């Protein structure tokens with residue numbers, strides 16, 4: 001199975017309107033437990049939280065059934081693990097949320113696992129020019145000159161999010177995917193950035209996908225060679241090295257994804 005942190009109950013207001021990544025069950029995520037707000041782990045009598053319903057930094061776990069997606073037996077687990085988050089977030093943002101039309105110019109800011117997947121999604125939507133930016137100034141300038149049809153921000157840095165607006169052409173679309181801090185705010189000149197320029201700002205969580213249909217679909221695309229996953233695994237490491245993997249992620253050492261193999 002692929003474990004997702006965006007369970008879909010299939011019954012609530014949002015699920016019934018085709019927006020399962022807004023499912024009301026998401027509200028339980030902040031509890032650090034499962035759908036009843038309690039974790040299934042404990043150490044010496046104290047609760048041990050399960051991040052995002054999954055708690056995958058352990059050899060065994062208990063998850064909500066609606067957060068597990070069955071995949072075919074012959075799919076290798078390393079690349080499949082990338083479909084739990086990251087890849088679906090970036091790919092889905094480009095395919096489901098951004099209104100990319102064939103030939104559009106697309107800028108993707110932040111080229112970690114999410115950004116690289118957004119690039120793959122833009123390619124799947126037949127974008128014309130795709131400019132990938134990751135702290136490289138000349139590319140930034142190139143994107144600024146005319147402005148892109150669609151700008152996808154796969155970074156939680158507020159300065160980068162503000163820069164995204166200037167990179168979007170008049171009438172273009174800004175898609176915010178990266179996760180800022182819970183209390184971060186965005187300040188922008190409303191008339192110039194939004195109204196007079198008719199830009200569209202869109203937020204996107206978890207690629208706005210339906211885990212139960214889109215994850216199997218993406219497995220098929222992987223098997224057909226349409227979606228690259230193996231190339232995104234920069235390192236495979238044992239559970240004992242989880243802390244160094246997280247450190248590398250924070251410091252930007254790993255380009256794409258580390259996979260922990262049990």
Ligand SMILES: [Zn+2]
Nearest residue numbers: 009012015023
């Ligand atoms: Zn729901």
